[in-house]
Amino acid sequence: MTYELCIDIGGTFTDCLVEAPDGGRHIFKVPTTPGVFQNGFMNAIETSAEGFGMTLADFLQKVDRIVHGSTVSTNALVERKVARTGYLCNAGHLDVLTIREALPKPVFDWRLDYPDPYVSRGRTFGITGRMDAAGNELEPLDEASVVAAVDALRAGGAEAIGVAYLWSISNPAHEIRTREIIADMWPEVPVTLSHELNPIGREYRRTIATVIDASLQPIVSSYVRALTGALDAAGYDKDLLLANCMGGMMPPEELIRRPIYSVMSGPTLAPMAAQQLLPGRNLIVADMGGTTFDVSALRDGAPVVSPEAWIGPDMLGMAKIDVRSVGAGGGSIAWVDAGGMLRVGPHSAAAVPGPACYGRGGTQPTITDANLVLGYLDPDHFLGGSMPLDRAAAESVLSPLAETLGLSIEALSHAIFTTSNNTMVGLITDMTVKEGIDPRDSSIVVGGGATALHIAEIAREMGITEILIPRFAAGLSAFGGLISDMRREEVASQLHASDAFDVDRVNGVLDDLYAAGKAFLDRAGVPEERQRFDYVFLARYRYQSWEIEVPFMPTDGHITEADVEALVAAFHDMHERVYSVRMDGDVVEFTTWKVRATGVRPGRIAPAGMPAATSRSATPKLSRRVYMHERSGMVECPVYFGEELRPGDTLDGPAIIEEPTTTILVPQDARVTLDSEDNYQMLLGDVA
Incomplete structure (x- = not known):
C-alpha cells in the first residue's frame, strides 16, 4: 500500500498531486517559497501527510516514488x-x-x-x-x-x-x-x-x-543537493526523479550532470498529462498559474517539439517540448500605460506578497482580485475553504485604477478579465494559426487553478467547441509528472547525401547513440523489458538552410543499403506535410542522427479518453451574483459544488462549478457533463 507524489513548484503555489493506493488522486497546495524552494517542497509533502492523517515520517515510509518539476533553472535564466x-x-x-x-x-x-x-x-x-x-x-x-x-x-x-x-x-x-x-x-x-x-x-x-x-x-547542483538533503533528513530513501525539458524524468545525478535539461521542465509536464487524458488527439493545452499562462500543443497525440526555444534574447540551443508562456497568471498586475490603455501583466505579484485578496500585503490589482469582485471566486471556498479571500482588500486596490479609467469596479474587473483573455488568445494564435494549424481542429485540455474561469471565452474566440477540464486541473502538470517516463535524447552530427550515403558510418553512429542511451537507462535502474529506443534523423534538400525532423525505425538498430530509399521517401513525405511541397528528384542531405532512450514507467495509468456520459440533470447547491458577459452585468447564477457531482451529472450555463482547487465558469451557451473518468466535458454552442 504505497503512494506516489509529484510536486510542481509554480510562481505562486507549490502543488503536490498524490496517487493513493486505491488509485485516487488528491491535490494539496501550499505557497511557494522563493529563494528556498526546498522549503515549499517539504511543506507540500507535510500538508499531504496531514491530509491523509499521518505524520511526515509515517507518510514518507509509505511513499514509493517522488517526481518533481522545478522552475529553479528557468527563474535563474530569466532573472540572470x-x-x-x-x-x-x-x-x-x-x-x-x-x-x-x-x-x-x-x-x-x-x-x-x-x-x-x-x-x-x-x-x-x-x-x-x-x-x-x-x-x-x-x-x-x-x-x-x-x-x-x-x-x-x-x-x-x-x-x-x-x-x-x-x-x-x-x-x-x-x-x-x-x-x-x-x-x-x-x-x-x-x-x-x-x-x-x-x-x-x-x-x-x-x-x-x-x-x-x-x-x-x-x-542546479546546489538546489538538488538541498532537496535530497531535506528528504534524507525527513527519512525518505526511495526514488526521486526530476523533470526534464523533453517531458520526461531523470535521476537527480543525471540532471546535475546536464542542468540545461531542467530549463522550462515543469511546464512540459502538462502536455504529457493531456496526451494521457486524450490519446491520439489534436489538443491545445492551456495552463494558467499564478505568474504565467502556458500553452502547448499536440498533433495526432504527439507533443510538438521545438528546436528554437528562447530564454529572453537568447536561444536555449536544445530541442524541447514547445511550451510558450506569457505573463497572464492569476497574480498578473493590471496597470494603465502612458497612452491611457489598460494593460495586464507581465509583472506579477507572485507568491510574495501575492494578490491583495490573499491578505498578505499585496498592494496592486491583479487578475485574481478582479475575478473575486466579478463573483467568479467564492471568498469562503477558495482552496476548499483553507485560504479565505478578502474582497474588501481586492476592491481597495482596484478602486484607484477604476477612478483613473472612469469605470465602476465591476466594469474595470471585467475589463481586466477580457484583457487577460485577449493576451491568452494571442499566445494560442501564435502556436496555432501562425504555425499553419487550424485551432478549430483541436480540443482544449485545461490545467491550472484559474484557467477554467477564462477558458470558455478564449475557446469561443478561437472557434473551439470542446473543452476537457479534469477535476485535478490545478495539478495537471503534477499529473504529467506522475505518468511520465524516464527520457533522454542522444545526438550526433554526420553529413550524408542521398547520392553518396555511407551505410557503415551511419550504423556506427547509431551504435554509439544507442549505447549512450542504454547506459543512461541502466544507470537509472530501468530494467531491459522497460527500455525503449526511438530513432530520428534531421535532413534537408541540398542548398536548403534548415532541416526537418523525421522519425524512422531501423531493424535491430541498423540500416541497410535497401533502407536508404525508404529514408529518402520518408523525408519527402514529411517535407510535404510540413511545407505542402515535395521535390522527389532533389538530393536529400542527412545531417543529424538521434536516439531517444525511454524508460517506460511501470504500472501506467490507463488513458482516460473522453467517454460518453449518461445524462442526468444536476442540482445547484446555492446561487450568487456573478458577472456574465452575455448579459452585460451581474446576474444571479446557480453554483454547483463539485464534491457533490457524480459521473453522468449534466448542467447548462450560466453556472459556476466549485472544486476545492479550481472553479469553472460555465457560460450561457455551454453544457457541462462529468464523465466516468472524473473529467468535466464542456461543449460550447447550441446546447438546446
Missing part, C-alpha cells in the same frame, strides 16, 4: 541570476554569442539596442588551435593560451567554464585536452564541453547551450 561563466572559443571567433543567428525580430528597427552576449567579452577568451569540418587538425592547440585563460577566469571570480570550439563535433580532441588542463589547474570548477552536450553543426546553438549549461551547474 546564474553563475559567472567563462567561455573558451577559437581565436578570431569571439563574437559567436554576440552575433547569434541575427535577432529574430524586429529586423528593421534601427533603434533596437543589440542585446549583450550571454557571456561578457571580459570572460571570453580566444584559444589558438583549429580543426576543419572533416576533423583534420589545421593548427595544434596552444596549451599556453588555455592556461592563461583559466588563470584569468579564476582571478576574475568565474564559477564555471564552457568550452565550444569550431568543428569539435568532427574531432573533439582540443576540447577534451582543454578540460584536462582545466582539471589539473582548477579541479573544482564545473566545465561543459560543446561536443558532449549538444553535438550539432549550428555553431551558435551549440555554443549558447554550452555556456547556459555551464552557468547552471552550481545553481
Whole structure:
C-alpha cells in the first residue's frame, strides 16, 4: 500500500498531486517559497501527510516514488541570476554569442539596442588551435593560451567554464585536452564541453547551450543537493526523479550532470498529462498559474517539439517540448500605460506578497482580485475553504485604477478579465494559426487553478467547441509528472547525401547513440523489458538552410543499403506535410542522427479518453451574483459544488462549478457533463 507524489513548484503555489493506493488522486497546495524552494517542497509533502492523517515520517515510509518539476533553472535564466561563466572559443571567433543567428525580430528597427552576449567579452577568451569540418587538425592547440585563460577566469571570480570550439563535433580532441588542463589547474570548477552536450553543426546553438549549461551547474547542483538533503533528513530513501525539458524524468545525478535539461521542465509536464487524458488527439493545452499562462500543443497525440526555444534574447540551443508562456497568471498586475490603455501583466505579484485578496500585503490589482469582485471566486471556498479571500482588500486596490479609467469596479474587473483573455488568445494564435494549424481542429485540455474561469471565452474566440477540464486541473502538470517516463535524447552530427550515403558510418553512429542511451537507462535502474529506443534523423534538400525532423525505425538498430530509399521517401513525405511541397528528384542531405532512450514507467495509468456520459440533470447547491458577459452585468447564477457531482451529472450555463482547487465558469451557451473518468466535458454552442 504505497503512494506516489509529484510536486510542481509554480510562481505562486507549490502543488503536490498524490496517487493513493486505491488509485485516487488528491491535490494539496501550499505557497511557494522563493529563494528556498526546498522549503515549499517539504511543506507540500507535510500538508499531504496531514491530509491523509499521518505524520511526515509515517507518510514518507509509505511513499514509493517522488517526481518533481522545478522552475529553479528557468527563474535563474530569466532573472540572470546564474553563475559567472567563462567561455573558451577559437581565436578570431569571439563574437559567436554576440552575433547569434541575427535577432529574430524586429529586423528593421534601427533603434533596437543589440542585446549583450550571454557571456561578457571580459570572460571570453580566444584559444589558438583549429580543426576543419572533416576533423583534420589545421593548427595544434596552444596549451599556453588555455592556461592563461583559466588563470584569468579564476582571478576574475568565474564559477564555471564552457568550452565550444569550431568543428569539435568532427574531432573533439582540443576540447577534451582543454578540460584536462582545466582539471589539473582548477579541479573544482564545473566545465561543459560543446561536443558532449549538444553535438550539432549550428555553431551558435551549440555554443549558447554550452555556456547556459555551464552557468547552471552550481545553481542546479546546489538546489538538488538541498532537496535530497531535506528528504534524507525527513527519512525518505526511495526514488526521486526530476523533470526534464523533453517531458520526461531523470535521476537527480543525471540532471546535475546536464542542468540545461531542467530549463522550462515543469511546464512540459502538462502536455504529457493531456496526451494521457486524450490519446491520439489534436489538443491545445492551456495552463494558467499564478505568474504565467502556458500553452502547448499536440498533433495526432504527439507533443510538438521545438528546436528554437528562447530564454529572453537568447536561444536555449536544445530541442524541447514547445511550451510558450506569457505573463497572464492569476497574480498578473493590471496597470494603465502612458497612452491611457489598460494593460495586464507581465509583472506579477507572485507568491510574495501575492494578490491583495490573499491578505498578505499585496498592494496592486491583479487578475485574481478582479475575478473575486466579478463573483467568479467564492471568498469562503477558495482552496476548499483553507485560504479565505478578502474582497474588501481586492476592491481597495482596484478602486484607484477604476477612478483613473472612469469605470465602476465591476466594469474595470471585467475589463481586466477580457484583457487577460485577449493576451491568452494571442499566445494560442501564435502556436496555432501562425504555425499553419487550424485551432478549430483541436480540443482544449485545461490545467491550472484559474484557467477554467477564462477558458470558455478564449475557446469561443478561437472557434473551439470542446473543452476537457479534469477535476485535478490545478495539478495537471503534477499529473504529467506522475505518468511520465524516464527520457533522454542522444545526438550526433554526420553529413550524408542521398547520392553518396555511407551505410557503415551511419550504423556506427547509431551504435554509439544507442549505447549512450542504454547506459543512461541502466544507470537509472530501468530494467531491459522497460527500455525503449526511438530513432530520428534531421535532413534537408541540398542548398536548403534548415532541416526537418523525421522519425524512422531501423531493424535491430541498423540500416541497410535497401533502407536508404525508404529514408529518402520518408523525408519527402514529411517535407510535404510540413511545407505542402515535395521535390522527389532533389538530393536529400542527412545531417543529424538521434536516439531517444525511454524508460517506460511501470504500472501506467490507463488513458482516460473522453467517454460518453449518461445524462442526468444536476442540482445547484446555492446561487450568487456573478458577472456574465452575455448579459452585460451581474446576474444571479446557480453554483454547483463539485464534491457533490457524480459521473453522468449534466448542467447548462450560466453556472459556476466549485472544486476545492479550481472553479469553472460555465457560460450561457455551454453544457457541462462529468464523465466516468472524473473529467468535466464542456461543449460550447447550441446546447438546446
